[in-house]
Amino acid sequence: MTRVRKFEHSLLFLLWWPLTLLTSCGLDQETNVETGDREQILYFGNADEPQEIDPHVTSGIPDFQIQHALFEGLVAKHPKTLAIEPGVAESWSLSDDLKTYTFHLHHNARWSNGEPVTARDFVYSWQRALMPAMGNTYAYMLYYLKNAEAYFNGDITDFSQVGVKAMDDFTLVVELTSPTPFFLQLLDHHSYFPVHRATIEKFGAMDERGTRWTRPGNFVGNGPFVLKEWALNRVISVVKSPRYWDANQVRLQEVRFYPIQNRSTEERMFRAGQLHITEDIPNDKIADYRREHPAITNITPWLGTYFYRFNTTIKPLDDVRVRRALALSINREQIVKAAAKGGQIPAYTFTPSDTNGYTARARLDYDLDAAKRLLAEAGFPDGKGFPELELMFNTNEEHRQVATVVQEMWKQALNIKISLSNLDWKVYLDKESRLDYQISRAGWIGDFLDPIN
Incomplete structure (x- = not known):
């Protein structure tokens, strides 16, 4: 029973060894990967x-x-x-x-x-x-x-x-x-x-x-x-x-864990032989890896959901009509195609479909007419009088890309203005725990294989 298996639960990770043959030729200095292979040291991109x-x-x-x-x-x-x-x-x-x-x-x-x-x-x-x-x-x-x-x-x-x-x-x-x-x-x-x-x-x-x-x-x-x-x-x-x-x-x-917030930097380190494993690569390079290096690219679904969290203790997010309007005006199919690009599945329910045989009945579909109507009922017809809100996310290029797409969707669909706030992971967690935010990027990953969690 080997414990290295505990590092094999990635959403998208790249196994280094075949790519080493493509990138390390002609280098005079030994790479981390070459050293690690010889000395049994794993170099791991930890995000x-x-x-x-x-x-x-x-x-x-x-x-x-x-x-x-x-x-x-x-x-x-x-x-x-x-x-x-x-x-x-x-x-x-x-x-x-x-x-x-x-x-x-x-x-x-x-x-x-x-x-x-x-x-x-x-x-x-x-x-x-x-x-x-x-x-x-x-x-x-x-x-x-x-x-x-x-x-x-x-x-x-x-x-x-x-x-x-x-x-x-x-x-x-x-x-x-x-x-x-x-x-x-x-x-x-x-x-x-x-x-x-x-x-x-x-x-x-x-x-x-x-x-x-x-x-x-x-x-x-x-x-x-x-x-x-x-x-x-x-x-x-x-x-x-x-x-x-x-x-x-x-x-x-x-095992050496490297806290690399920038996905492009981590991908370059991977190509240069400084990392055995990267759990993420820039979205615009996913297609290239799948086409040119399929043997080292592994994309598998996680039991998880990417979502935005609303602080319901502040106005106007304390109004369920506002929250629902914001949710209904997000085109998830467009996010997957324009921003994510990694084969993600649009989420219309919080629990992923067919989780141990369970699929939720309640859905949040894309419905602009309903979103506009709800926002008007909440006192903001065509977005008039709606205060500027801040969308907070931790430093990550994918989070920025998704946030930018959603920011534009809300502007075009509801005529509301959203600013973006990019924070260090620890600062982000601290602000979230203290409810010091308006809208926050979040993610849920199943802790066990049952829809109850």
Whole structure:
């Protein structure tokens, strides 16, 4: 069971090795890719600087890529079939009423400092993930545990009433509120990852955010890799952990994550042999890669939706007629053809069609007549009197292109003016969490294969 599989879940990623033969000939200096192939170092384009690597405070893909190298949950998923495989737990059983799981942990599971990973570590970590002061946006993922939601809301204060118990060092019993067919899928999500108690409390309180426990030299994790370097906005390097329970199956010696916001820059680095994998390329080059280098171009659908978020606490976005008018005036087919260009599917429902057999009935179609009528009913006929709004997005060329297309659509269809605001990833997340925005770019990626999430 190899852990390099955890880096194979990209929407659009390019595998480097065949292209190396096309671009590295005649270069006197060895490229990163050539060095990496020889020394088993993976050079990975990570799109942006992570918000954090603490699994109980993050919500973004740049963070998740790194967390999957540094931590491991009770189970893992096969990258192609999504079949559940052992992680820290070597086996498990389910009660006849389908509400109680008993997990048996690997006796040789170790933290990167050599200490054993125990069932009590999971109890501690899940309690931490549910503490309101953590501000964990994924706390709801643990609500399937008996009394977890009540604990998070403060209705109960005794965590022993929550459905997770360490029977001994290597036996964890989890009681659910009701039968949950997809529960095992949740356990590979970062909100369920364990953290090292002594390290957490060495640098702050149990529920304190932003302490230095996640920095090189301080960090202790239980994954196949351990943190070596974090040079802000330059590189995050993780190296193979010799204490990982399945270390013999990990061939990579190191992974270097590069936070490259500009897609054109990342694509140039890929062509120059500085990256093994890029998860994105500029939209205007997708057709060229598909035509000229099909063997190294992999475009696969994600269980995800790209959307805009309205701040309903401010006017005029507190009016459902305004929000609906804005939604109905977006031509999604045109966005896919003019801006996205990567085979994306227009989204008329929030949940992607045929998600584990489910397709939503409610739709938001393209309907200009209805959009104009609703805007007029809200007091803005032909856009008259409508205040200028700001559309916020994190730095990314695709986000800018889509925003520019939508900006023009709203101007032409509704005669309203929208300004664009391009922000660094961390600033963007902070403003969004504080509701300090009007319209914000957002994305939802399924955390498990079920429409309920």
